[in-house]
Amino acid sequence: MIFLLLASSGAILRCVSVLQKENARNVPASEKEELETVVNTTKGMVKGFITNSSLEKAVRVFYGIPYAQPPTGKRRFRRASSKQPWTDVFEATVKPNSCVQTIDDTYGNFSGSVMWNANTNMSEDCLKLNVWTPVPSSKKPLAVLVWIYGGGFYSGTSTLDVYDARNLVSEEDVIVVSMNYRVASLGFLSFGNELVPGNAGLYDQCMALKWVRDNIAAFGGDPNRVTLFGESAGAGSVALHVLSPLSRRLFKRAILQSGSGIAPWSFRSKRKAREAARKLARALGCPTGLDNKTLSCLRKKDPKDIVYNETNNGGVIDLAFGPVADGAFLPKSPRALVYDPAFETNISVMVGSNLNEGSYFLQYFFGFSATDQNPNITENNFTAAVKALNPSLGEPPMAEVLKQYTKGAVPSTPKDMLGGFGLDRR
Incomplete structure (x- = not known):
């Protein structure tokens, strides 16, 4: 430890x-x-x-x-x-x-x-x-x-x-x-x-x-x-x-x-917060008006049922609450x-910042296995992963993000791609 x-x-x-x-x-x-x-x-x-x-x-x-x-x-x-x-x-x-x-x-x-x-x-x-x-x-x-x-x-x-x-x-x-x-x-x-x-x-x-x-x-x-x-x-x-x-x-x-x-x-944002609240209420069979009826219903639910019925709003790091x-x-x-x-x-x-923190996202969201070995990342799945991490960005901002982290070129070697994911390139 x-x-x-x-x-x-x-x-x-x-x-x-x-x-x-x-x-x-x-x-x-x-x-x-x-x-x-x-x-x-x-x-x-x-x-x-x-x-x-x-x-x-x-x-x-x-x-x-x-x-x-x-x-x-x-x-x-x-x-x-x-x-x-x-x-x-x-x-x-x-x-x-x-x-x-x-x-x-x-x-x-x-x-x-x-x-x-x-x-x-x-x-x-x-x-x-x-x-x-x-x-x-x-x-x-x-x-x-x-x-x-x-x-x-x-x-x-x-x-x-x-x-x-x-x-x-x-x-x-x-x-x-x-x-x-x-x-x-x-x-x-x-x-x-x-x-x-x-x-x-x-x-x-x-x-x-x-x-x-x-x-x-x-x-x-x-x-x-x-x-x-x-x-x-x-x-x-x-x-x-x-x-x-x-x-x-x-x-x-x-x-x-x-x-x-x-x-x-x-x-x-207020919009996303209300959307997540309605999704949770609906999943638990509660009214979705986000009023006293919703609150009263949610307070009667088992707390574990509440957290296990949460869903995010889409995107890898677009968490629900x-x-x-x-x-x-x-x-x-x-x-x-x-x-x-x-x-x-x-x-x-x-x-x-923390070294190797990106390994969590590789394993949990992009299908790479939990291993001590460097994964074989291709140019296509590198670009797709960066986009998945930023689902709300349009193409022009996304192009700037890729440029910022790759110095103007999508990385072509596994080591450089690992660096783009936030992993150790050594």
Whole structure:
């Protein structure tokens, strides 16, 4: 298992193998008491545990701290509401539920697929976050990194092994927070009206950031030195927080790994959002007027039935549900916000991309088998694939796209074609 290490004070990139205990239940009873750690938050006491990183350095871990009320019943599809205080000590020693989503079984038990599937029970009661801190805690408040997972806005969970932050906090002397947020239609359904304006998943993230602002000092963190970082849809989310008037004052820095808020896949027009909502309602046997009758019907459905009845709008990366301009979190489209003369921010941003990410699309959408060998790509299927990735573009813009990525000529060798797909050409 690999976790990408990033320090907010500079471009520190490191990959370290992680093989760790799942939770405090693995700690012998005789040692458990001295390995427990309790922190007082604004909502109540939370008890975590102390364990070692793979480099044998002590780390404090808190799993599954609730930051919002469970979005069940009438709260389904609504913006998250603040968690009510609790009186007993909350046991933050077990990984939290993952938010409801589909499971990828395309290649059976292929590890390259399974490693990204939700690895804890799925439930709508999933709005929890995790905190890792070094031990001993620094006398000076530490910088804070907040991780937002990717998954195309339809999948993902903070509990994956690759997101374990023990080595990061122990080696770089930072605090790491990760949160679960609603995905798929449960997190991004939009009727394009005030009834279901959309962006529930982004509001989840925003509420988690407010929790960090209000509580991270109790864990030894500096609320004035918070860096968001994410990959793919996580990076798209980070970019949207930079643009949002509701959240951009909750952090100082942002790291975008292979994602952008103005990428076509990271934003839905009102028309496409309403079209996807109607398709979903129709598939579930609900009224399609996108009114109270539709909402009431959808709230009665099993959450797993909802996510398994989603269909995209056509195109490889034209996903069914995602961020929209809701008038509040996003007053208008990300592109319009970026180019708005009134937009100002003092947030520092680091941007990067991921090698070999295009291999996913080759295997899942273009019929290439899952293999370590370079596929034999022809000029025809290269051009067809680029067009499939951009179905909304007409011929003149498509010609410019091909020119941009091929320097004016369609690549003729397999290595060059792999580069065009976003793969390693070495």
